[in-house]
Amino acid sequence: MVFWKKLFSSSDAVNAAESTRLKEDLFNLENNDSSQPQIIFSTEKDIDFYELEELCDRVGWARRPLRKVKKAIEHSFLVVSMWEVTGKKRRLIGFARATSDHAFNATIWDVVVDPKFQSRGLGKAMMKYAIAQLRSADISNITLFADPQVIKFYQRLGFILDPEGIKGMFWYPD
Numbered sequence: 001m002v003f004w005k006k007l008f009s010s011s012d013a014v015n016a017a018e019s020t021r022l023k024e025d026l027f028n029l030e031n032n033d034s035s036q037p038q039i040i041f042s043t044e045k046d047i048d049f050y051e052l053e054e055l056c057d058r059v060g061w062a063r064r065p066l067r068k069v070k071k072a073i074e075h076s077f078l079v080v081s082m083w084e085v086t087g088k089k090r091r092l093i094g095f096a097r098a099t100s101d102h103a104f105n106a107t108i109w110d111v112v113v114d115p116k117f118q119s120r121g122l123g124k125a126m127m128k129y130a131i132a133q134l135r136s137a138d139i140s141n142i143t144l145f146a147d148p149q150v151i152k153f154y155q156r157l158g159f160i161l162d163p164e165g166i167k168g169m170f171w172y173p174d
């Protein structure tokens with residue numbers, strides 16, 4: 001049985017997230033008889049990795065070994081998926097996940113919205129949902145690595161670039 005954490009129509013997605021209507025709205029999809037497309041957020045980790053990789057394909061991301069994707073999701077602290085649901089049909093349209101030390105810090109990875117659903121406020125709503133989940137776990141330091149072209153997207157959500165001059169540093173194998 002699949003339990004969904006959030007249910008609202010796409011048009012009021014941002015308002016819903018902003019007005020902290022994030023109380024658990026458990027919903028059993030098997031009983032869904034709405035013919036209107038609805039947007040649902042889930043924290044269920046049991047998602048179809050092929051469907052996720054197809055979503056990543058649609059934004060031009062390089063393919064990753066499914067074995068590693070599966071492991072990364074299993075070991076993530078938080079997995080947020082966003083679905084368009086019409087009747088009993090569902091389609092993965094957004095995804096984000098976070099790793100964490102379960103106490104102080106979380107880092108958000110793999111933020112993606114299906115290009116057909118972009119620029120409607122859904123990425124923002126999904127991120128707000130993810131942040132609310134992390135805050136409810138009392139995580140106060142949320143970080144991420146932004147591609148240069150999406151810095152403004154994250155800044156609009158309150159993320160700060162180089163706070164107090166702090167720089168992200170990376171080590172890669174030769």
Ligand SMILES: CC(C)(COP(=O)(O)OP(=O)(O)OC[C@H]1O[C@@H](n2cnc3c(N)ncnc32)[C@H](O)[C@@H]1OP(=O)(O)O)[C@@H](O)C(=O)NCCC(=O)NCCS
Pocket residue numbers: 059111112113114117118119120121122123124125145146147149150151152153154156
């Ligand atoms: C980045 C991404 C998740 C944004 O999702 P989205 O649903 O299109 O974003 P929204 O419609 O919720 O936009 C929210 C706000 O951010 C702004 N925004 C969105 N994408 C932006 C971009 N690339 N550059 C600047 N601002 C952007 C919007 O204008 C909007 O501003 P507003 O709050 O003033 O109205 C989506 O474009 C995507 O999946 N891109 C490809 C994958 C990617 O680059 N992921 C990030 C990796 S770090």
